[in-house]
Amino acid sequence: MTDSAIAVVAEVDALDRVPELSPGRRTLRRFLSHRLAVIGALIMAVMAVCAILADVIAPYDPNQIDLLHLAESPSAVHLLGTDAVGRDALSRIIYGARISLSVGVVAVAIYMTIGFVLGGLAGYVGGWADNLIMRFTDVMMCFPTFVLILILVGILGPNLSNVVFAIGLFGWPGIARLVRGQVLQLRELDYVIAARILGAGKVDALVRHILPNVIGPLTVAATLGIAGAILAEAGLSFLGLGVVQPTPSWGSMLNDARSPAIMAVKPWLWISPGISISLAVLAINFIGDGLRDAFDVRSRAVG
């Protein structure tokens, strides 16, 4: 045994001190021992709360115009200042969380489904289906995803559902490849073959043996995918092709502050949305890292 292997065995033994823990609980414990991941999860929880309870939390209506406080720097009345039209920045940030998170989650859900179906089919059925689906995936991966999304939203017109649709429509190739790879690997594993010999049907084998193993990488991919979708939506809104006014989005807030006049003189207007986007993506990346370590039993657990 190599020395690092010994350390891993000791560590895994230590964590498995209570052998009755199910694999799910064990993964959770590993995740929680990852400091950054926990921090990320907390940040995400705060943002989720903002998104869901925006109506309750936000001090002002995000589209309410306050003519007395036009483009003011942060003050007691408006904690993050106001924009050129007099809207409260803090409220817009809080409502912006709603847009970013919902776009992220829904778009990813869409393309995870597409990718899972296509990849699973390709891997499990094999043959011509595999060939066809994989060539299609290869072709789609040649197109820069962001460009395709931009073009589609340009054709369909910028609004929330089109943004979600476009991101969801073009995000699946990576997932398809991932799922196919997993299915191919697992299909050949001895215990799956054993299960089949013992009489398990095709679907049964898929669900009970293959699925639990695919969950790990898929969860990580989904998590990181949400980060990507948030960045995509921000980029789209920044270019004016995402969520349109007056709906508050972090990306469009950045767009509002793009002119040299505002950027130089009223930096608070772009610092808060910029930090919000960065914080959200950072938190998700932390979570993704923690998930990746939690699911990987063979990770270098040496501390």
Added chain:
Amino acid sequence: MTQYILRRLLLVLPLVLGITIITFTIINLAPGDPITAMLDPQEMRQLTSADIEQRRVELGLNQPIPVRYLIWVREALHGNLGYSIQEKRPVAEMVLEKLPASLALSLPSILIAITLGVGLGVLAALRQYSLFDYLATAAAFFGVSVPGFFFAFMGMYLLGVKLQVLPIFGMWTPGQPTEINLDLVHHAVLPVAALAIAHVAGYMRYARAAMLDSLAAEYVVTARAKGISEVAVQWVHVFRNALLPLVTIAGLALPTLIGGSFVIETIFSWPGVGLLGYTAILQRDYPLQMGIALMSAVAVLLANLVTDIAYCFVDPRIRYD
């Protein structure tokens, strides 16, 4: 090895085919009369509606879709990707015109991303758990999380407006000669930085992970057991193996680089293909949009081809398949 290269080259053809099919499909989904896109506008003005009908027949626009597709491909192979609606010039010509400007940003970005990113990642892995490693990893997290356009804002604000050391608009200072000179470099610093940071961070993480995987391998213990110096172990054994996954992901930056250029060039008013594409979208110039999409896809395809072939030089295991 030649067999592998030949087979890889052969794979290019169905992929190009697929790219053209996808592009063609999206063109036809877009609203607008295709004839305006395919005829030279100069010509069009002199034609009567009967003539236009005749041209429509000639160009096969009344034919079933598969035939139209083939005609379109034929045209594309001759360099005719249609005519831009807004500028009434051939799309291919417009794109090639703006290409050097985009390359002036993307080539330095890729070079910086690879050298700096891989370099930092390798060093971080060799000094795992050190302060350098933690700082580098933290920086990498920030690099992939902060969007490029936010970096651009911060750079523009700090260095462009407050400290006034870097310009934030265009490729050259108005009045200066428009050639490859210091002025150009000066203008390129901020956009290249904004484009490159995310990729530096990404490559850094990959390189670090690849090095750590390689460091944990059995052959490293064997190499040390032979009594060779630690430096030789790190470079001849560890790095040489870490190179394999790195070559694979070398081309990965290109699609995001192209997408990113749409945003960054817009911010800095840098007249490249990205800005061209963005205005094309705003102005519903579908032929131009699709021309850019097509050329981007082909560029990515070629980049992947190059990295795949490079890989077979680096990994002896797949050479004799």
Added chain:
Amino acid sequence: MPADPSADGPGRQRGRSAPLLAVRGLRTSFFTRDGEVKAVDNVDLTLRRGQTLGLVGESGCGKSVTSLSIMRLVRPPGRIIGGQVLFDGVDLASVPEPEMRKVRGGRISMIFQEPMTSLNPVLTCGFQIAEVIREHQHLAGAALHARVIEVLRSVGIPQPDRRYHAYPHELSGGMRQRIVIAMAIACDPDVLIADEPTTALDVTIQAQILALLKAQRERRGMALLLITHDLGVIAEMADDVAVMYAGEIVEFADVMTLFRSPRHPYTIGLLNSLPTLTTQRTQPLHAIPGTVPNLLRLPSGCRFAPRCSRVMAICQDVPPVLRQIDDGRLVSCHLYDPIASPVVV
């Protein structure tokens, strides 16, 4: 099937020759997030010229870490925390690293279990052998190439000129292990440590590799430290045997005595668990009940007590000490302690 150790094969020496390398009181621990893993706890070993010491034990008992400690190849969070490795008048455990590097590969070599993973896949076999020769014998160019060919030939690799430029994945398992052995003996080391050299190989190839090791040992007068869990290999190759359990040596004897009359309950259990020619198909196989202790939470008292069929009250509280019970025999068990167990079993 273990060979009958009472058969006196050629080269099997009676009596022990001069010590070449002596490990005294070696302690190596891994300092993990959850505590100290005492992988090697107070181990003594002696390697003698031209003779083979077998180190036997289950996976995780610390035998590999012992060999890595001798070579000073233990990496953080592992560390040698005590003891000496005496070689040629020097304590290897405390020499500066540049000195140690001269020893590694040049005077003490090591071969590992899995030839596919212990060879670098992107470098040619010839290069990997040349590396060690260049480092210790300072040859270069044509002389270096010639020496590599010579070494390849001596380990029985056909067409060495062609094999020089071959990559590990192009060779069979047996050939790869020969390459690994070639790297190890290229500089005529005094000591060769073989960590499970045949475990990953087919049985027929195993025999060839063992024969090769024996031949090399004869020819060069090396001391061989053979680490394995396979008692058959021990019976075939070893002159003396040390049995390890949970980081400690529990028994030591020459190979014939060990197989004929094992003393420690663990050794007895190991030997009993081997089916023999006379074992009936319907007989259940003896397995030692229980599992290896978690090295983070070792039991107080004897580490084998939880699984021992002859456990006594004292075993739970007081750890036994390795003591001599006969000429050249050592056992660490209260059953043989005249004070704890006055009636000799």
